[in-house]
Amino acid sequence: MITKKQYYEAQKKAADMIRNSGIKITDKEIKKIEIADFGLSNLEKEGAQILTLFSTERVSAKVIALFSNQTEPEHWHTSIGQDPGKEETIRVVNGTVYFYIPGEDTLQNGFIPDNKDDVYTVRHEIEMESGDQLTLEPGIKHWFQAGAEGAVMYSFSSAARDALDPFTDRKIVRVTKIVD
Amino acid sequence: MITKKQYYEAQKKAADMIRNSGIKITDKEIKKIEIADFGLSNLEKEGAQILTLFSTERVSAKVIALFSNQTEPEHWHTSIGQDPGKEETIRVVNGTVYFYIPGEDTLQNGFIPDNKDDVYTVRHEIEMESGDQLTLEPGIKHWFQAGAEGAVMYSFSSAARDALDPFTDRKIVRVTKIVD
Numbered sequence A, B: 001m002i003t004k005k006q007y008y009e010a011q012k013k014a015a016d017m018i019r020n021s022g023i024k025i026t027d028k029e030i031k032k033i034e035i036a037d038f039g040l041s042n043l044e045k046e047g048a049q050i051l052t053l054f055s056t057e058r059v060s061a062k063v064i065a066l067f068s069n070q071t072e073p074e075h076w077h078t079s080i081g082q083d084p085g086k087e088e089t090i091r092v093v094n095g096t097v098y099f100y101i102p103g104e105d106t107l108q109n110g111f112i113p114d115n116k117d118d119v120y121t122v123r124h125e126i127e128m129e130s131g132d133q134l135t136l137e138p139g140i141k142h143w144f145q146a147g148a149e150g151a152v153m154y155s156f157s158s159a160a161r162d163a164l165d166p167f168t169d170r171k172i173v174r175v176t177k178i179v180d
Helices: A004-020 B004-020
Strands: A034-036 A048-055 A059-066 A071-075 A088-101 A124-128 A133-136 A142-158 B034-036 B048-055 B059-066 B071-075 B088-101 B124-128 B133-136 B142-158
Touching: A004 A034, A004 A048, A004 A059, A004 A142, A048 B088, A048 B133, A059 A071, A059 B088, A059 B142, A088 B048, A088 B059, A133 B048, A142 B059, B004 B034, B004 B048, B004 B059, B004 B142, B059 B071
Parallel strands: none
Antiparallel strands: A034 A048, A048 A059, A059 A142, A071 A142, A088 A124, A088 A133, A088 A142, B034 B048, B048 B059, B059 B142, B071 B142, B088 B124, B088 B133, B088 B142
16 A cells, blocks of 8 residues: 555656656646555555556557666466457666566566565566567566666557456555555 | 658658657667658658557557648558457647548648548548547548648557558559659
8 A cells, every 4th residue: 555645756756757758748647647556565666657648448558657676566468358468568768677578587687676586486687778679478477677767668558457467476456555 | 752862851850850759769760760652752741751669460659750731641441351450549749730530521720732622531620739649440531730840649559551551542552662
């Protein structure tokens, strides 16, 4: 859970990062930036700030802002009914993103969050900078982390049904609880 | 057709417009900006400059730069095999875009290119500015035009197979011929 104060502060900080990256968003969109703590109550360490530009039955575009060294936990996109699962293309706009996928363990510049060794299982590191892109097929486990200066990236995808994404960390709850 | 000189000039002008709009693209991507004259040999009037950021079997993202008062001709996205046709979401980043779809004729601020009355048939005008979005279902005829200052916009879509798009103007050839 996060407090309302944390929520508004994170939203403002994310909006500034997004606008400073050159991405133009409206004032209305700022209020739609989702603050996701993944139910872990440790937003600065494991969390993400996500603005959904649009989301249809076929296509979705989001802007993700990550604070300094903030980590989006390991998850994957499963098939749902006729849909083979979300295909996602990441495009980094600002900062450095360490992106992890299955393959040889090359984790070097990023890090596993404290005491979370068992829930970050894929460790093939891809270092991404502004203009770098990567397309993830459905079902591929992945997690990612911003460098020290934070990061802003796009996520372009087929239909997004994020509430149904499985996470390796079974403690994760996708909906963030906001308290006074 | 366009000359090589026109091609490189248009590419440079489009790259400057895209970067000035805040969108970060790499030097490699500049060389991939497509200059489309739709076979009409009148680029400044009817044409578009298109950078495909990526294009998969399911999702595509493009940046479109339009010069001052430049018009992308009327076309639509048809079904192809199992695909019901391209669903496209436009998001304006810079400048004004006059977007035309079926409905009551409200054409007021844009204009029909000279002597082209018969090939611009849909005239319901939607004026779009930075941050405005519009999602087009497959099969919907549409065309669009930049205001006097030119425009930069995103096109996010399901699978793009632009070479197969039908245009109202039967003279249109989707592949631009470049001559010395």
